[in-house]
Amino acid sequence: MARYTGASCRLCRRENLKMYLKGDRCYSDKCAIERRPYPPGQHGQGRIKFSEYGVQLREKQKVKRMYGLLEAQFRLYYQRANAKKGKTGENLLQALELRLDNVAFRMGFADTRSEARQLVRHAHFRVNGKKVNIPSYQVRVGDKISVKERSKKVVSIAEALEAVDRRGFPAWVDVDKKGFEGTVKALPAREDLTLPIQEQLIVELYSK
Known part of the structure; x- marks a missing residue:
């Protein structure tokens, strides 16, 4: 791909x-x-x-690159968000935030989302004690994400946890750094996304 x-x-x-x-x-x-x-x-x-279309396109490209997705993947997330009740833009961002690779990044197990994606693919994490190696796996409220016992010795994971205080944790996760595990305690709220994202521009672009 x-x-x-x-x-x-x-x-x-x-x-x-x-x-x-x-x-x-x-x-x-x-x-x-x-x-x-x-x-x-x-x-x-x-x-x-930029034209109006150009502004909308740049916003879509920004979010797509932020989460490391291809166009077909991103459009599928939009279609699912649009089919759900509530605001389409917020549904879209919530689904992106609940990807397993993003949750691992948010919990501080990796320095970047791309690094977290690779760690997930190499089966370094467990979700509720079960192996999951699909980066796009949708995590749910109450799920526990933990580092595999043997993977606790991986240098990049340990270093990422040591440096995570600079980035901080979002309010919707609870992380036990010593235990190399974390729990999703709530759905991500719109205000938890600190980077400037105008999701309404993405909705307008795909609605044309």
Whole structure:
């Protein structure tokens, strides 16, 4: 399956937003968007004026890249969110937040979502004691996510847990750092998403 394999920092610069795709590097003076706060490419420093469609497209691309999804995957999430009761935009963000790879990232078991996705695929986590190696697995309220006993010695997981205090935990998870486990205690609320996301623009784009 096709997946973007280029430089992550180019994505942040393209969206003009620090999306923390590189973990520790994003908090250092090496962060590309701090050093070159303009879009990549030959004409990156030129004046850019977006149409209404362009603004909506950039918002969709930003969220899609933030969670590391392809277009077909993202559209499927939108269709499911649109079929549910409530606000489509909030339903969409809630479903994205409850992906297993994102929950592992939010609990501090990985520095980035892409790293969490790889750890999930390699079966380093257990959900309610059972092996789950599907990054898109939808976690539910009350589910316990734990690191496999042998995987507690994995250096990247231990280092991520040590550094997670800088990022903090969202209110909807409860994490036991010493036990290498966490519980989803509530559904993610809209205010828990600290990055600037205008989900209504995505709804408007797909509604056309």
